[in-house]
Amino acid sequence: MHVPVLLQEVCEGLRLTAGTNCLDGTVGLGGHARKILRLTAPTGRVVGFDRDSKTLAAAKETLVEFGNRFIPIHDTYANLAVHSAELEVAKPIGAILLDLGLSSLQLDDQDRGFAWRYPEARLDMRFDVSGGETVADLLNRRTEEELAVLFSKYGEVRRSKGLAREIVARREQQSFATAGDLLAAVEKVMPNRPHLRTHPATTVFQALRIAVNRELDQLEEFLPRAIDLLAPGGRLAIISFHSIEDRIVKKFLRKAATECVCPPEILECRCEHHASVKNITKKPIVPSDEEVAVNPRSRSAKLRIAEKI
Ligand SMILES: C[S@@+](CC[C@H](N)C(=O)[O-])C[C@H]1O[C@@H](n2cnc3c(N)ncnc32)[C@H](O)[C@@H]1O
Known part of the structure; x- marks a missing residue:
């Protein structure tokens, strides 16, 4: 569930x-979308993107009662422009959500390789399984330096260089194929210890996903397009679970809320930049202790909200 x-x-924020x-x-399994469709009845529409066709099929099924008020799109949210016809039907757009x-x-799907808890799973981790490189491909092809940078940049993995070295040594004996292959490499370099809050493999798997x-690129491409698409007075809400994602959102919204972005030494504005949003959350909203107790997955969530001017 x-x-x-x-x-x-x-x-409330939207x-x-x-x-x-x-x-x-x-849109995922339509948890937020269901509540949104209820609150915006009888005519509000939800255009729901998901890159994962299996997930989108499940969302269509659970949201069937809302008929054509739910418009599913199998694609990345970064491709907004490709779907202008579907989006036209839902204009003006007064609210945008990314979770x-x-x-x-997905985490519990034993065929996808998202979790180190299922060592038999194939190391795939693509949201859209119709194309692109799997995690196994990536581990078997990238150079040691590239792997070290990836672990450090996306996972802030403590022993990123040591782990990259271990992976390259192991793949010379046998290619990476399963979550268990990766788990064994991680545990060799960073053994799990009882005092650790999360298993060392958690951040490694997250970095590879x-x-x-290309999750950070997708987010960076999406943000300016989302602001363009929103109707004036409309709201954007973004829930992130990773500090790098939250930093991207924070930086983008700070600049978007600024009238002039000229360097301070320039006395007369030449940038022609204008504020396009007002930040509603100065600090991100985080889940209450009660929510974390009921849903531990929520513990690292941060919600930022902005309003289109
Ligand atoms: C945390 S879940 C969303 C859950 C949803 N809000 C709910 O309540 O059921 C994130 C979803 O985003 C999808 N996803 C991740 N990156 C995406 C992208 N770039 N474009 C579209 N969907 C994406 C994943 O496949 C996953 O289903």
């Missing part, structure tokens, strides 16, 4: 009313 994170905070149209860029990361369904799906 996937429990939607910060559900009430998202719905200021949904009857008829508000919404773009849900990461980043992966769903419990981010890399193989």
Whole structure:
């Protein structure tokens, strides 16, 4: 079961009313979308993107009662422009949501390789299985230096160089194929210890998932397009689970909320930049202790909200 994170905070922050149209860029199993469709009844529409066809099929099934008010799109949210016809039907768009990361369904899917807990799983981790490189391909092809940078940049892995070296040594004997192959390499370099809050493999698996799906690029491409698409007064809500994602959102929104971005030594503005949003959350909203107790997956969530000017 996937429990939607910060559900009430998202719905309040998006200021949904009857008829508000919404773009849900990461519809997942439709947890947030269901609540949004209820709050915006009878006419509000939700355009729901997901890169994972299996997940989107599940969302269509659970949201069937909302008929054509739910418009599913199998694609990355970064490809907004490709779907202008579907988006046209849902204009004006008064609310946009991204709930980043992966769903419990994906994490617990023993065929996808997202979790180190299932050592038999193939090391895939692509959200969209119709193309692109799998994690196994990546581990078998990238240079030691590239792997070390990837672990350090996307996972802030302590022993990124040592892990990259271990992977390259192991693949000379046998190619990486399963989650268990990767887990063995991680445990050799960073043994699990009882005092650690999370298993060392958690951040390694997360870093590889981010890399193989180009998750940070998708987010950076999406943000300016989302602001363009929002109707004036409309709201954008983004839930991130990783400090790098939150930094990208924070930096983008800070600049988007600034009137002039000229360097301070320039006395007369030449940048022609204008604020396009107002930041509603100065500090990110985080889940309450009660929510974390009920849904531990929510513990690293951060929600930022902005309003289009
Ligand atoms: C945390 S889940 C969303 C859960 C959803 N809010 C719910 O309540 O059921 C994130 C979803 O985003 C999808 N996803 C990740 N990156 C994506 C992208 N670039 N474009 C579209 N969907 C993406 C994943 O496949 C996953 O289903």
